[in-house]
Amino acid sequence: MNLRVxxxxxxxxxxxxxxxxxLLFLRVSLKAKLQGELQMRGISIAKFVADACAHPxxxxxxxxxxxxxxxxxxxxxxxxxxxxxxxxxxxxxxxxGETFPVGLRGVNxxxxxxxxxxxxxxxxxxxxxxxxxxxxxxxxxTVHVGLHGASVRRSLATLMGAGIGVTLACxxxxxxxxxxxxxxxxxxLSVLSEAVGALxxxxxxxxxxxxxxxxxxxxxxAFNAMADNIQRSEEKLVDLNTSLLREIRxxxxxxxxxxxxxxxxxxxxxxxKKLDRLRDGFIxxxxxxxxxxxxxxxxxxxxxxxxxxxxGFAAAVEPVVGVMETSVRRQQQVIRNLLGLSxxxxxxxxxxxxxxxxxxxxxxxxxxxRSLAAAKGSxxxxxxxxxxxxxxGEMLWHVFSNLVxxxxxxxxxxGRGEIGISVAAEGxxxxxxxxxxxxxxxxxxxxxxxxxxxxxxxxxEGSGVGLTICKMIVEGVGGRIGFESEGRGKGATAVVxxxxxxxxGA
Amino acid sequence: xxxxxxxxDDTDIQDYYQILFGDLGVxxxxxxxGRQALAFLDAGQPVDLIILDIVxxxxxxxxxxxxxxxxxxxxxxxxxxxxxxxxxxPLHRIGTVQATFLKGDPGSVLVRMIRGLLGLS
Numbered sequence: 001m002n003l004r005v006x007x008x009x010x011x012x013x014x015x016x017x018x019x020x021x022x023l024l025f026l027r028v029s030l031k032a033k034l035q036g037e038l039q040m041r042g043i044s045i046a047k048f049v050a051d052a053c054a055h056p057x058x059x060x061x062x063x064x065x066x067x068x069x070x071x072x073x074x075x076x077x078x079x080x081x082x083x084x085x086x087x088x089x090x091x092x093x094x095x096x097g098e099t100f101p102v103g104l105r106g107v108n109x110x111x112x113x114x115x116x117x118x119x120x121x122x123x124x125x126x127x128x129x130x131x132x133x134x135x136x137x138x139x140x141x142t143v144h145v146g147l148h149g150a151s152v153r154r155s156l157a158t159l160m161g162a163g164i165g166v167t168l169a170c171x172x173x174x175x176x177x178x179x180x181x182x183x184x185x186x187x188x189l190s191v192l193s194e195a196v197g198a199l200x201x202x203x204x205x206x207x208x209x210x211x212x213x214x215x216x217x218x219x220x221x222a223f224n225a226m227a228d229n230i231q232r233s234e235e236k237l238v239d240l241n242t243s244l245l246r247e248i249r250x251x252x253x254x255x256x257x258x259x260x261x262x263x264x265x266x267x268x269x270x271x272x273k274k275l276d277r278l279r280d281g282f283i284x285x286x287x288x289x290x291x292x293x294x295x296x297x298x299x300x301x302x303x304x305x306x307x308x309x310x311x312g313f314a315a316a317v318e319p320v321v322g323v324m325e326t327s328v329r330r331q332q333q334v335i336r337n338l339l340g341l342s343x344x345x346x347x348x349x350x351x352x353x354x355x356x357x358x359x360x361x362x363x364x365x366x367x368x369x370r371s372l373a374a375a376k377g378s379x380x381x382x383x384x385x386x387x388x389x390x391x392x393g394e395m396l397w398h399v400f401s402n403l404v405x406x407x408x409x410x411x412x413x414x415g416r417g418e419i420g421i422s423v424a425a426e427g428x429x430x431x432x433x434x435x436x437x438x439x440x441x442x443x444x445x446x447x448x449x450x451x452x453x454x455x456x457x458x459x460x461e462g463s464g465v466g467l468t469i470c471k472m473i474v475e476g477v478g479g480r481i482g483f484e485s486e487g488r489g490k491g492a493t494a495v496v497x498x499x500x501x502x503x504x505g506a
Numbered sequence: 507x508x509x510x511x512x513x514x515d516d517t518d519i520q521d522y523y524q525i526l527f528g529d530l531g532v533x534x535x536x537x538x539x540g541r542q543a544l545a546f547l548d549a550g551q552p553v554d555l556i557i558l559d560i561v562x563x564x565x566x567x568x569x570x571x572x573x574x575x576x577x578x579x580x581x582x583x584x585x586x587x588x589x590x591x592x593x594x595x596p597l598h599r600i601g602t603v604q605a606t607f608l609k610g611d612p613g614s615v616l617v618r619m620i621r622g623l624l625g626l627s
Binding site: 303 | 518
């Protein structure tokens with residue numbers, strides 16, 4: 001049921017109900033009141049008449065009595081009749097004209113004097129109130145005044161009619177008011193529900209035009225404010241969503257890149273591993289291929305020497321064979337050390353920790369270079385203490401070979417230099433000194449010689465490994481390497497200091 | 507008479523061995539691949555010592571050694587000869603190698619090894 005029906009219907013029903021209730025109440029109370037009033041009137045009239053009748057009765061003046069009775073009847077319209085009864089109940093005078101209704105005779109006998117008694121009679125003329133008043137306390141008789149009760153009804157009817165009219169008017173007025181109110185409410189509500197509906201389906205632009213300053217106006221303004229907020233929030237959400245999507249896209253892209261990079265990394269790793277394997281294989285193959293011919297040289301030289309000895313031309317071939325044997329031995333050593341070095345650099349081989357007799361290693365190196373030194377006119381002066389340290393003999397051979405080679409190589413022009421080699425324990429170190437009387441080094445060169453590619457003169461003898469690698473090896477086994485020189489033209493001393501362990505020594 | 511089985515693909519080196527072992531008074535069998543060496547053994551040749559090179563065509567020294575020690579469960583003493591001691595390492599994991607000789611070292615060393623293993627003077 002919609003608002004209008006409820007509002008108006010309710011109003012109508014309410015007013016009707018109130019109206020009915022009020023009217024009923026009024027009717028009941030008024031009826032009683034009116035009846036009472038009527039009776040009072042009747043009683044007063046009756047009393048008046050009674051008083052007036054007293055003297056005529058006493059004087060037995062019927063004419064006067066009739067006169068009084070007739071006159072009193074005219075007092076009011078509603079008086080239907082007046083009659084007087086004597087003590088015995090006989091009707092002395094009446095206003096009925098010719099005949100007195102028989103039925104009235106025994107009516108309404110006042111029970112208790114001197115009070116008047118009212119009795120309602122139902123006659124053909126309608127309800128009549130018979131008011132019987134005792135005359136002189138009933139000693140002289142009774143006055144009966146008959147009042148038409150219809151007037152009461154008439155009054156009531158008029159009142160009721162008016163009441164109903166008023167009620168109807170109220171219904172119309174209040175119904176109208178209700179309608180007006182409803183119209184007002186409905187109109188505003190429909191504006192609001194339209195706005196809400198619009199908002200509901202997503203029209204965030206919709207606003208209510210507010211003109212009123214009442215509660216509806218406030219509601220409308222509140223709605224507008226809400227719609228503003230929603231619209232702003234929506235915009236913010238859209239922005240947020242856009243930036244989130246962008247971020248997701250970026251992140252996805254980054255992830256994809258990461259995945260690709262990771263894949264690339266895995267691939268490169270595989271490549272590196274393959275290269276590692278290839279390199280190891282290469283070193284093995286090269287090793288074999290280098291060593292085999294040299295080994296065969298050694299074998300053939302052995303055969304040659306044996307043959308020479310057997311056939312007796314050993315002395316003749318000795319110089320040649322001797323040089324070849326030396327050369328082969330050097331080759332073997334060089335190859336061994338080169339391969340050891342390359343394995344070291346490749347990380348395949350680590351530094352060994354074995355007992356190394358430094359003096360023996362140096363003896364070995366010196367033996368190798370003896371012929372070369374002799375050819376260059378250099379002599380060796382030795383002071384080799386028999387020191388044993390825990391280190392990598394093969395790699396140290398490398399270093400010393402290089403240093404001795406340099407000592408020989410950098411002799412002064414045509415100089416008959418002395419190469420002094422010493423091994424001695426100095427404190428916690430075993431120190432090897434290789435001193436030459438060669439071209440020497442100035443202060444700057446003393447450190448620069450260890451730099452890669454410094455003085456890149458290809459070495460024809462020795463292992464061909466630079467001082468850079470010597471430094472790497474010496475430091476790798478925990479030692480120090482350096483040059484001492486008093487300057488150009490004053491020779492130089494290579495100093496290698498190696499840690500002398502607790503148990504190391506002679 | 508002791509018999510020596512020499513497994514070596516390089517003919518120059520085989521020749522060298524012939525000269526080297528000439529005074530030993532042993533019989534030598536020359537195989538140039540691992541397969542040939544196995545054929546000698548399959549033929550029922552009594553072999554007292556094997557001189558084994560590692561790098562061989564067809565069947566390498568390692569493969570032969572595996573067949574010798576693991577499949578045939580042969581206990582014939584073996585002297586491995588190689589230029590590179592690194593190549594010998596895997597064989598130690600397969601079975602007993604009585605001696606290792608580095609080619610290029612003096613031949614007398616190898617002869618001494620053979621004398622010792624064969625119980626010769």
